[in-house]
Amino acid sequence: MDENDESSRDYLDTGSGIGLDTEHLSLLGFRTILWNCVTVEPEEDEYEQEAVSALNVFNVSYVITERIGAWWSGCCFRGKRSKTVLDDVSFKFPIGELTGILGSSGSGKTSLLDVISCRTEGEVRGHVFYKKYACTKHFMKQFGSYVLQADRLLPNLTVRETLRYSAQLRLPGSATSGEIDKKVAKVINEMGLRTVADTRIGGSMKRGLSGGEKRRVTIAIQLLQEPRILLLDEPTSGLDSYTARSLVSNLADLAHQGKAVILTIHQPRFDIYKLFDNVGILSMGQVVYYGKSNEMVSYFTGIGDPCPQYANPLDYYVDEASVDRRNAESEQKTSGRVKHLISQYRESKLHKDMVGDIEESLIRYLDARTQPEFKRRKPSYIYILKCLVSRLMVNLSRERTGYLSRIFMMVAFVPFICIFLGRLKDNQQSVQDRIGLMYQGSQVPYFMGILLPVALFPPLRDLYYRECRDGLYSTGAFILAYTIHVFPFQVISSLIFSSIVYWATGMNPYLDRFGIYTAVVVIIHFCGEIVTVGIMGMFRSPHVANSISTMILACSGLFASGMLRSLGSMLDILKWISWATLQKYCSEILVVNEFHNLNFTCPNPGKINPCLFTTGDVYLDTFYPGAVDHMERNFGACVGFAVGYVVLTTLVFKLKGIPNLH
Ligand SMILES: Nc1ncnc2c1ncn2[C@@H]1O[C@H](COP(=O)(O)OP(=O)(O)OP(=O)(O)O)[C@@H](O)[C@H]1O
Structure with a gap:
């Protein structure tokens, strides 16, 4: 799904609004609500001042289409089935209050948040509006924040650095350094992170913050x-129960400052329950209870299901609302009980009053509907790029293994090449040795370029998914920043690699030829990495990207390099395909660079060991005809491939979109 595809909430945001007014209440069941897009800041409007203002979810249903059977069966109708994840649910989330949404696993809690935040993957019906504003993707990006289940943080940055970089990306471009620091200090205090402000986040390999502290950092980022x-x-x-309580207490404080705070939770302790202003219990995508937390027990008692003495009411009622699927008999029994609870809630005064309230708000919303002007003054593209590059550099500089492998991993291959090939001679056998050496030069840097992102890119990609979804920067900025941050390392490692291999094996001893060899190694190394990154935009698994990228390398080495088999003797189709590979151009450059103007000795001309190649140019004329005259063209093609791969990688990430992360 395209991140910017506003039409995914089409029930809220199309048309002109002509003819819709309060007399059209009969339209409450319809799917498309319209508004006039005028530019009003939320605070400036009297509607904002009203005590009844809330985030309203009205008659929302969410249906997803899931595939069944083998993956290929999804292309025909029979391979798919619809599943109703949320079935006609309504909530009124008052501003300034903390709401807990509970329910057993699979009851639809996360889906409810997905619907509110416009991160759905299926069809949504109903209305979600905040005061008089439709909760579109744009609105939610500007005025809403969604803290996902997983913390996607860079492990090597400190808490303060993490928040500072996030603030630079989130706050208006006009924000000064002092203002950013002030803001960061404020959220650090709000989330109780003062004592760990300068501690590294840490990861699976190196311990840093505790799980609870990481959660706080993730929330603090959204509060910026x-x-x-x-x-x-x-x-x-x-989180342990003490940490969980203190986190929820923080959230309650935030809510009471004037936000609508909604969280999903499995089975909270009683002292957490007391912190909620409102509680919602979901089951099978429907509401079993929604109302004030302190009225929950009396509601259930009223319908004949009192909470046993000493039991935690939330535990008890979530259990009551759960279906036991261990066997058919208990499933039938418990689902009957849950259906009864759902229908009782729908018939209750509590539900009817709330729905009445929302309908009233909906009429007012329809009358006054408008959208605030989305004029978040983003930082400039260059500022964002600088910020992203700087963050990537700092993160890498803190990770010794990653940093050193970026510089020395390719160098680790050098001894094998040197020991295997030894020092080149100028006899006939050295023709084969040279070809072997050129082949290594075209394969090893590419292969090393594959290995590095497989290990280092996934956490950066996860962070990109989160931040790009939050609308902080574009795919292009991310790929460019990544490219800029890896390029210096690629130049350094290629230079070390070529300096040793070139002079130790005794290739053509001219500085300009060494320069050409190094430049080609840099380009190949760069392309290996960026192609792998592109494949990782297509496939989530780094191992799949590794395999595909290695296969591309092996195949293009086979039929495009001309070093394993002469290009002239290959099938025409393979010759044509070879024009579309980087290997063809860089192999030609490497071979010409080494063989042009080289003389070979010929010990017994005309006798045994017939002298096939008296000079390198004879070899080039035989296997790479015309290559000497194509050096500029081939260089241009190699640079073109490098730039093209960056563009292609950006397109892949853009077209593939952002997965629905949780
Ligand atoms: N995009 C989707 N594709 C397939 N199934 C989905 C999708 N979104 C939700 N579902 C299904 O909808 C149901 C509700 O899912 P949801 O994640 O909202 O439950 P939950 O209450 O948050 O569960 P948990 O507490 O285990 O996270 C589940 O059965 C889930 O498999």
């Missing part, structure tokens, strides 16, 4: 842009 709506998917998962 002062959202009005804060959604959190299981913020307490994996």
